[in-house]
Amino acid sequence: MKKLNVKLIQEGLKLTVINLVLLFVFLELGSLAFYLIINKQFFYTREKSENYQDLGINLEGVRVGGESIVERLHPFFGFVQKPGPDFRPGFKYNNYGFITPYDYPFEKTNDNQVIVGVFGGSVASNYSIYEVKNKLLEKILQQVPQYKNKEIIILSFAIGGYKQPQQLLILNYMLARGQKFDLIINIDGFNEVALSNLNNQRQLDFAMPSPAHIEPLTGLANNSLSDKALRTLLEIKENKEQLSDNLETLQDCKLASCNAIMSVYVQTLVKNYRENLQRFERYRNKPLDEDQESVIFFYNQDEVLPDAVFFEQVADYWAKTSILMHQVAAANNIPYFHFFQPNQYWKTNRKFSEAEKKIAFIESSPYKKGVKFGYPLLIKQIDELKANNINIFNALNIFDDVAEPVYGDNCCHYNARGEEIFSTYIGSSIVETLTDKSFEAKTQN
Known part of the structure; x- marks a missing residue:
């Protein structure tokens, strides 16, 4: 057995x-x-x-490591990302907290280099990363005689959540620190209306940094989370x-x-x-107790402004800050190029596939309202900017004839194909401007 x-x-x-x-x-x-x-x-x-x-x-959007909050309060910029490694090879969060291969101020190592500063929010940051990896702008700029065989150095001064006047402040600060630029690219519009709308809902002045990004940090600083x-x-x-x-x-x-x-x-x-x-x-949005005083100072407003009043102010401010960036750049003999970024919540003639709709749209998006009310007013400001000799480009329709998916999430960001189209548009627009006879006349005067 x-x-x-x-x-x-x-x-x-x-x-x-x-x-x-x-x-x-x-x-x-x-x-x-x-x-x-x-x-x-x-x-x-x-x-x-x-x-x-x-x-x-x-x-994307994940910082590998033990950090739970990667942003840090900054006395001039509002907030930056803590310097450290990045999961992309060759990139890091540099000494100023920007995702880039370089520390700042960056100095040319040879006369063949052309320094391009990129300003804006996360879309601008993603554009910078794409350009460093793919060098599309460098290839397109080869069409312009003065950039033939030049090495294009892309310096990112963009961080997710940035909106005017952060771009303007950072440009002035970096120039004061001795950073040289040969071209400046500003990519914005979306954050100015989508995130500023959140400011208004919290009765925070629209020129203050995005509450979605600054409040977790101030909450920690105030010990009020x-x-x-x-x-x-x-x-x-x-x-x-x-x-x-x-x-x-x-x-x-x-x-x-x-x-x-x-x-x-x-x-x-x-x-x-x-x-x-x-x-x-x-x-994170628990307000401070009435008897608890914040160590962070913000400009507040007495009430939530009506949409018509609020977005008109935002659009006017957006135009003024772009004019100021242009004037600062012109005073330093730097060509300035401003791009109004496309977004899925602004309806154009583009046809979305069912698969892309699931990626690109969400009914509860907190950004739809800002785009709906703000984009028409920003579009109206474009003519005023052009009248002030600003090289501004309306990129809202660049995806209209593209059948394949171009959006990577339900906020505002693009997938690899979208980045390629957007980067090509930026490069082609700059080349077209640089080779325009009237532009040459303006710069000579």
Whole structure:
């Protein structure tokens, strides 16, 4: 009887091992096929990269590491990002908190370099990153004789959430610090109306920094964050620590099945991180108690202004700050180019596919109202800007004839195809202006 039991156990173990081996083989084969379809290369012969972006995980907006809040209060700019590493190879959060390969002030290493300063919010920051990696502006500027065979150095002074007068203030500050520019590009419009609308709802002067970005920092400074917000911050910190560890594990996977399983797990961690960020946004707005005095000073307004009055003020201010940037640039003999950024919530003739609609739109978007009421008034200001000799370009319709998806989220950002189209438009507009005879006459005068 004992021998029979031992034999049955042995047979059971043998069958279990065989099933496990077969399961592993099928899992590995399936993972190999999946990797081949997605990445167009064989997993075992792939080129291993130290770049997290090459792992196929969308880490946009995620700062890998233990930091729970990456922004820091800045005495002049409102807020910046804490200097440190970035997941993109060759990039970092530099000594001023901007995503770029360079520290500032940047000095030319040879006379063949052309320094282009880019100002604005997250769309401008993404444009800078795209340009550093793809050098599209450099290729397009080759058409202009004075830029033939020149090396274009893109310097980003853009951070997500920036809106005027932050661009104007940073330009003046960096010029005072000795930063040289050969061209200046300002990309804005969306934040000025979408985020300023949040200012109005909080009875905060529209020229103050975005409350969505500044209030978490002032809450920490005032020690006034709610318990829920503080707990969420700890969860975000834990998310990021787990994400950092598991990205390293994913990078070191020797088997396709390991890669498949870890990819799913890492994507889940990224999803949890973003959900916690959204949760923090909901919790962070606890007002100070009446007897608690803030250490941060803001210009407030007595009431929430009517939309018609408020957006008219915002549009007028947007035009004035652009004129001032132009005047500062002109006084330093720097060509200035202003681009009014396209956004999905501004209706044009573009036809969205059902797939892109799911990515690009959300009914509860806090930005739709600002675009609806603000964009028409900004468009009206464009003629005034042109009358003041501002090189301003209305990019609202650049995606109208594009069938494939161009938006990467339901806010305002573009995918790789959208970035390519936008960058091409910017480069072509600059070249067209630089080769215009009337522009040459104006600069000579």
